[in-house]
Amino acid sequence: MTRVIATAGKGGTGKTTTAAVITRVLIDAGKRPVLAVDADANANLGELLGIDVDKTLGAVREDFMVERAGLPPGMTKEAFLEMKLMSAVVETDDVDMLVMGRPEGQGCYCAANNVLRAYMEKLQENYPVVMMDNEAGLEHISRMTTRKPDALLLVADHARRGIEAAHRIRGLIDELGLQVNRVGLVINRVPASGLDPRVEELARSTGLELLAVLPEDEEVARYDLDHRSVFELPAGNAFVTAVRGLVEDLQLTD
Numbered sequence: 001m002t003r004v005i006a007t008a009g010k011g012g013t014g015k016t017t018t019a020a021v022i023t024r025v026l027i028d029a030g031k032r033p034v035l036a037v038d039a040d041a042n043a044n045l046g047e048l049l050g051i052d053v054d055k056t057l058g059a060v061r062e063d064f065m066v067e068r069a070g071l072p073p074g075m076t077k078e079a080f081l082e083m084k085l086m087s088a089v090v091e092t093d094d095v096d097m098l099v100m101g102r103p104e105g106q107g108c109y110c111a112a113n114n115v116l117r118a119y120m121e122k123l124q125e126n127y128p129v130v131m132m133d134n135e136a137g138l139e140h141i142s143r144m145t146t147r148k149p150d151a152l153l154l155v156a157d158h159a160r161r162g163i164e165a166a167h168r169i170r171g172l173i174d175e176l177g178l179q180v181n182r183v184g185l186v187i188n189r190v191p192a193s194g195l196d197p198r199v200e201e202l203a204r205s206t207g208l209e210l211l212a213v214l215p216e217d218e219e220v221a222r223y224d225l226d227h228r229s230v231f232e233l234p235a236g237n238a239f240v241t242a243v244r245g246l247v248e249d250l251q252l253t254d
Contacts, residue, residue, distance in 0.1 A: 002124050002125060002127055002128065002129070002130060003128065003129045003130070003150045003252055004124070004129075004130045004132065004148070004149045004150055005022065005129065005130070005131050005132070005149065005150060005151050005153070005250070005252065006131075006132040006133075006134055006138075006149045006151070006152045006153070007019045007022075007131075007132070007133050007134060007152075007153045007154075007155055007186075008134040008135070008136060008138060008152065008153070008154055008155070008169050009136065009154055009155035009156055009162065009165060009166060009169070010136055010156070010157075010161065010162050010165035010166075011042065011135070011136070012157070013155045013156050013157040013162045013165075013188055013189075014155060014157060014188040014189060014214075015133065015153075015155035015188075016038075016040065016044055016045050016048060016133050017048060017188075017220060017224070017230070017239075018153070018155050018186060018188060018214065018243065019036075019045060019131055019132075019133040020036075020045060020048035020049055020229075020230045021230050021233075021239060021240055021243045022131055022243055022246070022247060023036055023049060023095060023131045023230075024049075024230045024231055024233070024240070025240065025243050025244050025247045026129050026131070026247065026252060026253070027094045027095065027231075028235070028244075029247070029252075029253040030253075031128045031129050031252065031253060032093075032094045032095075032128075033091075033092075033093070033094055033095060033096050033127060034094065034095050034096070034127060034128070034129050034130070034131055035095075035096050035097075035098065035123070035124060035126075035127040035129070035130045035131070036049060036051075036095050036096070036097050036098070036131050036132075036133075037098045037099075037100065037130060037131070037132040037133070038053075038097070038098070038099045038100065038133050039100040039132055039133060039134045039135070040133055040134060040135045041135055042135070043056070043099045043100075043101070045097075045099075045133045046090075046097055046099065047227070047229075048224070048229060048230050049095055049097065049229055049230065049231070050229030050231060051090055051092060051095065051097045052090070053090050053097055053099045055087060055088045055099075056088060056099040056100060056101025057085060057088050057098060057099065057100050057101055057116065058100060058101025059088075059101050060081075060084045060085055060087070060088050061081075061116065063084065064077075064080070064081045064084055067080075068080070068081075077115075078115050081115045081116075081119075082115060082119055085115075085116065085119050089123070096127070098123075129252060132149075136165060136168075136169055138169070138172055138173065138176055138178060148179045148180065148181060149178075149180045149181065150180075150181045150182065150250075151180070151181065151182045151183075151184070151250050152173070152178075152180045152182070152183045152184075153184060153186045153211065153246075154166035154169050154170065154183065154184065154185050154186065154208065155186045155188055156185060156186070156187055156188065156203075157187070157188050157189045158187060158188070158189050158190050158191065158195070158196065158199055158216075159199070160198075160199070160202060162187075162188075163185070163187070163199065163202050163203055163206065164202075166185055166206065166208065167206040167208070170183060170206065170207075170208060182209075182250070183208065183209070184208055184209040184210065184211035185203055185206065185208040185209065185210050185211060186211050186212045186213075186214060186246065187199070187203060187210070187212070187213050187214065188214045189214070189215075189216040190213050190214060190215055190216060191215075191216055192215070192216070195213060211246060211249065211250075212242060212243075212245065212246040212249070213242070214239060214242045214243065214246075215238050215239060215242055217237065217238055217239040219233065219234075219237055219238075219239070220233065220237070220239045
């Protein structure tokens with residue numbers, strides 16, 4: 001059975017790093033291959049995973065809108081688009097990568113999006129876990145799959161704005177009518193002294209389940225500056241260890 005995990009949060013909170021390290025922890029636990037989906041407009045999940053991506057699903061969809069009038073003889077539009085979509089999957093030994101890419105341009109995209117949704121549904125069946133990194137908006141979850149996420153992790157940094165943004169995203173879930181098995185807060189970049197009481201009180205006031213507290217980690221920041229993937233982080237790194245606890249709590253390695 002495929003498990004779908006998603007992250008969301010305000011830009012700059014470290015949600016993409018969190019998504020990347022979750023992917024690494026899952027692979028360390030033998031849950032491979034993982035399908036990593038970058039649904040953030042500022043796509044950089046691939047960089048953290050050490051994967052180069054040169055084609056996005058958005059670009060494929062735009063190309064299809066231009067090329068659909070000149071299909072090969074005997075090929076339906078649906079089959080042509082699905083063939084194009086397959087070319088956007090970057091495959092490695094442990095992680096397969098998809099980048100959603102730019103939003104729709106002008107024109108009617110209903111037919112193309114229906115094919116894309118069906119393709120995503122079929123593709124996800126091939127993986128034990130799908131890790132989807134989202135921007136603060138959750139449109140890709142609501143429009144690109146009907147599969148109910150097992151967990152949506154609202155990542156905030158150790159600051160008021162990040163937690164308030166997570167609270168607003170929780171409201172967006174209801175507005176979009178999304179069904180999620182478990183929604184919770186992950187507070188990132190927490191200093192060694194622990195949660196500030198004001199931050200802890202604000203987190204409590206959101207009503208969100210506090211799933212994890214992740215430490216501020218100079219080693220993670222240094223690896224990022226050096227363009228090194230999360231797979232190079234030592235197994236005993238404090239951030240990796242904390243994320244491993246989160247993955248175990250979510251029962252993703254069962």
